[in-house]
Structure formats: C-alpha cells, structure tokens
Amino acid sequence: MSALGVVGIMSYAAAGLQDIVSSFLIEKNKTMVDGEVVYNFDTISVFWIEGTALTVLIALIVWK
Numbered sequence: 001m002s003a004l005g006v007v008g009i010m011s012y013a014a015a016g017l018q019d020i021v022s023s024f025l026i027e028k029n030k031t032m033v034d035g036e037v038v039y040n041f042d043t044i045s046v047f048w049i050e051g052t053a054l055t056v057l058i059a060l061i062v063w064k
Helices: 002-028 042-062
Strands: 030-033 036-039
Touching (some): 002 030
16 A cells, blocks of 8 residues: 555656656747747657657566
8 A cells, every 4th residue: 555655656746847847848948929928849849759758668668
C-alpha cells in the first residue's frame, strides 16, 4: 500500500515539474505583434513529443 503512495507522490511531483517547464517554454516563446500577444508553440510541442517518446522508450526497455 505504501508503494502506491510513493508512486502517487512522484506522479504529482512530475506533473508539477512538467507544468513549470511547459509554462517557462510558453512564456519564453511569446511575442507582441501589433499590440497582441502571439504564442509560438514549436518549442513546447517538441518538448511534449520528446517526453512522450522517452516514456515509450523507457517502457520498452523495462518490458519483460
């Protein structure tokens, strides 16, 4: 039962870290065009795709 608690805590910590990194990358790539804020999601999209690929790769490595 305590293993589930550790996994839950780590999941929340990782989600919080991902939120911080995502918001930093989104804020870093915004520009002002004609007085309006325009967001460029290219960098954050690459981050999300690489994170997904890394997750799949790790799952394949530990698969029995």
